[in-house]
Amino acid sequence: MRITKHGHACVRLEHDGAVLVVDPGVFTDPGVLVGADAVLVTHEHADHVHPDHLRGTDVPVWTIAAVERRLREEAPEVADRVTVVRPGDRLDVVGLAVEVVGEKHAVIHPDYDRFDNSGYLVEAGGPGGRSVYHPGDALTPPPRPVDVLLAPVSAPWLKVSEAVDFVREVGAPVALGIHDRVYSDIGLDMVAAHMANLLPEGLAFVRREPGEDVD
Structure with a gap:
C-alpha cells in the first residue's frame, strides 16, 4: 500500500489500483482527490472535511451521521452519495477492509x-x-496491532506528552505525524525531538511534507 501525506490530517492510500482519501479538509489541496475512488471523513470540523472539495468530485463518501447532516445542509448533491457509518462497522471500501473505531472527539474544553x-x-x-x-x-x-499509525501531533485538544503516549500505546512500527498545520516548523521539530527521545526501540516517528510518501 502506498501512503502519501497531504495537507494537515489528510492522507491518500493506494493499493491494487484503488485510491482512498481520508479527511480532505480546508488545509488540504483539492488536487488530492484527483483519481480518487472513495473518501473517508472522520468528523465534521473544517480541517477534516471541506464541502467545496467534495463538490469537485463524484466519488462516494463514507462518514458519520454528523458529517452527513452538515453536508445535507451545505452540499446536498454530495450528501446524496454519502454512506453513514457507525462505531464497530466493518466495510469493504473499493477493495480495502475498513473498520470504524471510536465515537467521540477528544475533549477541547469541558465547557x-x-x-x-x-x-x-x-x-x-x-x-x-x-x-x-x-x-x-x-x-x-x-x-488490534497496525503497521502504520497516523499520529496527531498538534491541536487545541492535545499536548506533546499525550501524543507520545498514544504512539507508545498503539505500538505501530511507524507513526506518521499528521494534524500538523497548527504548529510552526519549530514546534514540529520539537515534537519530533520528543518522539525520538521518548519512544522505545522499534517504534519510529516520521514527518512528511504534503505529497511525500511513507517508506
Whole structure:
C-alpha cells in the first residue's frame, strides 16, 4: 500500500489500483482527490472535511451521521452519495477492509459539547498490503496491532506528552505525524525531538511534507 501525506490530517492510500482519501479538509489541496475512488471523513470540523472539495468530485463518501447532516445542509448533491457509518462497522471500501473505531472527539474544553468522531482502520491484503490507522481527532487506540499509525501531533485538544503516549500505546512500527498545520516548523521539530527521545526501540516517528510518501 502506498501512503502519501497531504495537507494537515489528510492522507491518500493506494493499493491494487484503488485510491482512498481520508479527511480532505480546508488545509488540504483539492488536487488530492484527483483519481480518487472513495473518501473517508472522520468528523465534521473544517480541517477534516471541506464541502467545496467534495463538490469537485463524484466519488462516494463514507462518514458519520454528523458529517452527513452538515453536508445535507451545505452540499446536498454530495450528501446524496454519502454512506453513514457507525462505531464497530466493518466495510469493504473499493477493495480495502475498513473498520470504524471510536465515537467521540477528544475533549477541547469541558465547557464545549462533545463532537462525534470515528477513526478508520484500513487494511490491504496480499503483496504490499499494510494496515493503517487514522484516529481522526481522538486518542482512541485501534482494536488490534497496525503497521502504520497516523499520529496527531498538534491541536487545541492535545499536548506533546499525550501524543507520545498514544504512539507508545498503539505500538505501530511507524507513526506518521499528521494534524500538523497548527504548529510552526519549530514546534514540529520539537515534537519530533520528543518522539525520538521518548519512544522505545522499534517504534519510529516520521514527518512528511504534503505529497511525500511513507517508506
